Amino acid sequence: MALGNATTLTKLFIVSLMMFGFGFALVPFYYKICEVTGINSGAEQVLVKNTQVDTSRWVTLEFDANTNAGMPWQFKPAQRIMKVHPGQLVQVEYEVVNTSDRAMVGQAVPSYGPRRAGAFFKKIECFCFTPQTLAAGERRRMPVLFVLDPLMDKDVNTVTLSYTFFDTGAQAKTTELRKVLPRG
Amino acid sequence: MSDAAHAHDDHGHHAHPTGMMRWLTTTNHKDIGSLYLFFALFMLFVAGSMALLIRAELFQPGLQLVHPDFFNQLTTMHGLIMIFGVIMPAFSGFANWQVPLMLGAPDMAFPRMNNWAFWLLPVAGFFLLVSFWLPGGAVAGGWTMYPPLFIQGGISYDLTILAVHIMGLSSIMGSINIITTILNMRAPGLTLMKMPLFVWTWLITAYLLIATMPVLAGAVTMLLTDRNFGTHFFNAAGGGDPVMFQHIFWFFAHPEVYILILPAFGIVSQVIPTFARKPLFGYASMVYATASIAVLSFIVWAHHMFTVGMPVTAQLFFMFSTMLIAVPTGVKVFNWVATMWKGSMTFETPMLFAIAFVCLFTIGGFSGLVLAIAPVDIQLHDTYYVVAHFHYVLVSGALFAIFAGIYYWLPKWTGYMYNETLGKWHFWLSVIGMNIVFFPMHFLGLAGMPRRIPDYALQFTEFNQIATVGAFIFGFSQLILLIVVMKAIKGGEKATAQVWEGAEGLEWTVPSPAPYHTFETAPVVK
Numbered sequence: 073m074a075l076g077n078a079t080t081l082t083k084l085f086i087v088s089l090m091m092f093g094f095g096f097a098l099v100p101f102y103y104k105i106c107e108v109t110g111i112n113s114g115a116e117q118v119l120v121k122n123t124q125v126d127t128s129r130w131v132t133l134e135f136d137a138n139t140n141a142g143m144p145w146q147f148k149p150a151q152r153i154m155k156v157h158p159g160q161l162v163q164v165e166y167e168v169v170n171t172s173d174r175a176m177v178g179q180a181v182p183s184y185g186p187r188r189a190g191a192f193f194k195k196i197e198c199f200c201f202t203p204q205t206l207a208a209g210e211r212r213r214m215p216v217l218f219v220l221d222p223l224m225d226k227d228v229n230t231v232t233l234s235y236t237f238f239d240t241g242a243q244a245k246t247t248e249l250r251k252v253l254p255r256g
Numbered sequence: 257m258s259d260a261a262h263a264h265d266d267h268g269h270h271a272h273p274t275g276m277m278r279w280l281t282t283t284n285h286k287d288i289g290s291l292y293l294f295f296a297l298f299m300l301f302v303a304g305s306m307a308l309l310i311r312a313e314l315f316q317p318g319l320q321l322v323h324p325d326f327f328n329q330l331t332t333m334h335g336l337i338m339i340f341g342v343i344m345p346a347f348s349g350f351a352n353w354q355v356p357l358m359l360g361a362p363d364m365a366f367p368r369m370n371n372w373a374f375w376l377l378p379v380a381g382f383f384l385l386v387s388f389w390l391p392g393g394a395v396a397g398g399w400t401m402y403p404p405l406f407i408q409g410g411i412s413y414d415l416t417i418l419a420v421h422i423m424g425l426s427s428i429m430g431s432i433n434i435i436t437t438i439l440n441m442r443a444p445g446l447t448l449m450k451m452p453l454f455v456w457t458w459l460i461t462a463y464l465l466i467a468t469m470p471v472l473a474g475a476v477t478m479l480l481t482d483r484n485f486g487t488h489f490f491n492a493a494g495g496g497d498p499v500m501f502q503h504i505f506w507f508f509a510h511p512e513v514y515i516l517i518l519p520a521f522g523i524v525s526q527v528i529p530t531f532a533r534k535p536l537f538g539y540a541s542m543v544y545a546t547a548s549i550a551v552l553s554f555i556v557w558a559h560h561m562f563t564v565g566m567p568v569t570a571q572l573f574f575m576f577s578t579m580l581i582a583v584p585t586g587v588k589v590f591n592w593v594a595t596m597w598k599g600s601m602t603f604e605t606p607m608l609f610a611i612a613f614v615c616l617f618t619i620g621g622f623s624g625l626v627l628a629i630a631p632v633d634i635q636l637h638d639t640y641y642v643v644a645h646f647h648y649v650l651v652s653g654a655l656f657a658i659f660a661g662i663y664y665w666l667p668k669w670t671g672y673m674y675n676e677t678l679g680k681w682h683f684w685l686s687v688i689g690m691n692i693v694f695f696p697m698h699f700l701g702l703a704g705m706p707r708r709i710p711d712y713a714l715q716f717t718e719f720n721q722i723a724t725v726g727a728f729i730f731g732f733s734q735l736i737l738l739i740v741v742m743k744a745i746k747g748g749e750k751a752t753a754q755v756w757e758g759a760e761g762l763e764w765t766v767p768s769p770a771p772y773h774t775f776e777t778a779p780v781v782k
Contacts, residue, residue: 077365080436088428088470095474095504099489102500109567 125159126222133220136234137166143239144172145206150213158192158222165213166199166235170206178237179203185232192224193231203240280375283367284772285352288374290669292349293662295377297738299341302385304731306334311693311727314720317712327710328396333384335399336416339516340423341381343650346658347519348373348430351458353669355434357763357770358452360443360779365436373429380422387412398708400505401475403490403498407482414483417476424469431462431469438462443762445781449543452761453536456543457522460550464511464518467554472508475501499564506557514553517617517649518546520657521588524610526761527660528592531607532599533758538591545584545591552581562633571630578628582621589618604756605679609660612652612687620648623698638708641701647694652687659686659737666744667751671769674744678736685733692726 133156135149150165170176180200184190195201199214206212220231273281279291310330313321322330352370356363364370387394392410395401401420406413438459442451451459478489479501488494490501521542529536536542558566558574566574592614601607623645627633636642659682667673696719705716712720751768762781766774 076440077436080439081366081432084432084435084466088432088466090470091467092470092474095471095508096478098471098474098504098507099478099500102497102503 124222125157127157129158129222129226130155131158131220131224131228132230133162133164134230134232135164135166136232138234138236139178140236140238143178143237145170145176145178145237147235147237156220158220158224161196161217161219163215163217165215167211167213168204168206168237169211170209173208175205175207177203177205177240179240180235180237183234183236185234186228189224189228189231192221193233194219194221200235204237281371283363283371285356285364285367285370286669286770286772288364288370289349289351289353291374292345292352292377295374295381296342296346296349296658297741299337299345299381300734301738303334303337303342304734306330306337308727308731310334311724313710314712315724316721317714317717319711322710324710325396326393328398328708329388329394331708332395332398333388336384336395337381338650339399339512340420341377341384343516343654343658344423344427345377347458347461347516348427350454350519350523350658350661350665351430351434354665354763355437355455355458356441357668357766357774358455358761359438359441359446360762360775360781361437361441362773362775362778364433365441366433369429370433373426373433376422376426376429380419380426383415383419383422387415390415400502400509401479402505403479403482403501404492406479407491414480417480417483420476421473424473427465427469431465434458434462435466443775443778443781446762449540450781452522453525453539453542453546454519454522457518457525457546460546461515461518464515464550464553468508468511468515471504472512475504475508478504499561502561502564503558506560507554510557510560511550511553513646513649514549516654518549520613520617520654521546523657523661523664524592524613527606527610527664528595528614530664530756530758530760531604531610532596532601534595534599535760536591537594537597538587541587542591545587548584549581552577552584556581559628559630559633562630563637575628575630579625582625585621589614589621600758604663605674605676605683606660606664608680608683608687609656609663612683613656613660616648616652616656616687616690620645620650620653623648636701638706639701640697640705640707643707644694644697644701647697651694652690656686659683662737662741664756665763666741667755668763668768668770670744671751671767672744672746672748673751673755674740675748678740678743682733682736682740685736686730689726689728689730689733693723693730694726696720696722696726 133154135152135154137147137149139145139147146169148167150167154162154164156162168178182190182195182198182200184193195216195218197215197217199216204212204214216233272278279287282288282291309322310327313319313327352364355361384394390410390412392412394412395406395409395416397405397409397413401416438451438455442448448456478487481487482489482491482496488496490496490498492498525536525542556574556578558570559578562571562574596611603611623641627636627642627645663674663679700716700719700723703716705712753767754764755768756764762775762779763770765779
């Protein structure tokens with residue numbers, strides 16, 4: 073009889089341990105059920121639908137890049153063309169390389185075509201907001217984050233964003249460069 | 257076998273510590289049963305005092321006696337202690353006393369583990385109570401321990417998690433002991449389907465405990481690691497999901513509410529046949545009904561959380577599965593009534609409490625059915641209607657069955673009859689007081705009064721005042737129980753071995769009081 077009791081004890085103890093594990097197994101099980109049935113999806117709850125987007129309308133964006141005459145920088149957009157809805161949050165990138173053998177400071181200046189589209193081109197983040205300091209031979213990818221205002225004239229269906237880099241003439245000193253570089 | 261029994265007897269005579277050490281080191285099932293019952297009685301007065309403080313504050317709208325934060329601590333601790341410190345230990349006390357006596361076994365299967373299982377409880381109770389004096393006070397997030405509140409609190413939240421771990425460990429050890437005793441140590445000839453119904457309900461309850469207590473332990477462990485070790489199970493800021501806690505918690509806590517009521521069914525199923533002087537009607541259907549309630553309890557948990565935002569199909573599933581539980585429960589109520597039908601009934605205190613149980617538990621069951629209807633629950637969720645519902649099933653259900661069991665078996669335990677006049681006073685004051693407290697809460701809930709709130713809108717005043725008056729009647733009438741128990745321990749009319757004219761079963765074949773060692777030679781059941 074004593075042996076029987078020990079066997080029962082062992083079995084019941086193992087059941088207890090398994091149920092402790094089952095408590096934790098409920099965690100992945102819960103997320104799997106939510107995923108399969110599509111309920112309680114975290115992504116859906118967090119990304120609130122942007123009602124400002126005008127999905128009835130497409131606008132073609134063209135990206136252009138230039139450097140001021142004689143400036144030894146190579147400057148080009150990562151993508152030449154894209155189609156967006158007005159109101160949509162858009163991020164694009166430009167790439168710039170300092171081909172000279174010295175550190176230089178440049179400032180990008182945007183222009184728009186047609187000109188009246190510029191007022192509706194709302195930039196949230198842009199590399200043109202600040203002077204860019206590049207070491208000799210340095211290559212950098214820089215983002216522009218913007219929204220086309222849905223109030224933009226209906227007849228505008230293509231907008232060109234063009235940047236031109238100007239050499240600000242300031243020769244970046246090595247010490248200054250150290251201060252600025254970690255940002256890049 | 258007889259050698260072993262003899263050796264055990266010798267041991268009992270030689271090394272028998274006295275005083276405090278007797279109780280600390282005891283491995284005797286009767287001693288441990290008494291310890292559980294005294295612990296439950298003490299905690300009943302502790303958590304009951306909290307309830308009276310809550311009701312006193314709610315006597316009038318506005319804030320009179322306690323700070324709102326302390327009020328929340330009171331409601332939380334009242335719930336935790338009443339469940340883990342009163343109802344569950346009281347049932348464990350009955351199991352320890354009665355299961356070996358009813359099975360003809362000399363003791364529980366693992367006496368030393370039995371000692372451990374009990375002595376863990378006062379430690380956990382101490383942790384819970386001492387947290388009132390810690391910085392920030394006791395836990396105030398509700399007994400359900402929902403995050404995010406439970407992740408944000410102070411040191412007492414960690415202490416409460418530890419206390420829940422300890423109480424869970426105690427319950428699991430106790431359950432393993434009870435299952436092993438029932439499966440392996442029955443007297444020869446006592447087959448499973450001949451066992452008294454109290455033993456059957458405890459067997460099923462013990463299985464429920466083993467299946468769900470570890471899940472609770474897992475849930476509070478996740479809370480603990482979320483709080484202290486940087487995990488994000490429930491912390492939304494780290495990608496966790498607080499609603500997931502509710503699912504895991506109620507996966508434990510719905511079976512838990514049956515853990516709190518199945519042994520009550522068992523006690524009432526012993527008491528009613530005794531005083532109706534008829535065998536229990538539909539014994540086999542009682543066993544199957546108990547088992548099906550236990551099985552169904554695992555698939556209904558989300559009816560506690562209809563308002564979290566579930567798809568309609570899930571709401572329908574949990575709504576209908578919940579309603580299905582009414583069927584086996586209805587079978588039980590029918591069987592109790594049928595047992596009394598044309599019986600030669602007498603109305604001693606145990607029978608009065610058992611009859612009150614059948615009537616009032618059924619009211620609580622019906623309000624549970626109302627709450628099971630998902631669209632109604634969305635209106636009534638977290639209102640006083642819910643408070644009324646679960647107090648009808650836990651006070652006039654579980655607690656009244658415990659009272660019935662205490663009056664029923666007290667002469668067997670002490671050897672003296674209790675004072676029947678005082679018992680009747682206790683019964684009538686309890687049953688009237690209980691209904692005055694909790695019946696108006698139905699109306700308060702239907703009118704929209706939220707639970708766990710120290711202040712309320714003026715139109716709720718009258719019903720709250722009635723409830724508070726009832727609470728004080730009910731609360732103070734429990735002092736009569738204390739007097740009855742103390743008097744029956746000291747002396748009184750000597751009880752016979754059978755005690756009650758209609759009582760049947762092995763426990764009534766041993767003398768009253770039951771000797772320290774019983775059934776050292778197993779009786780044979782035909």
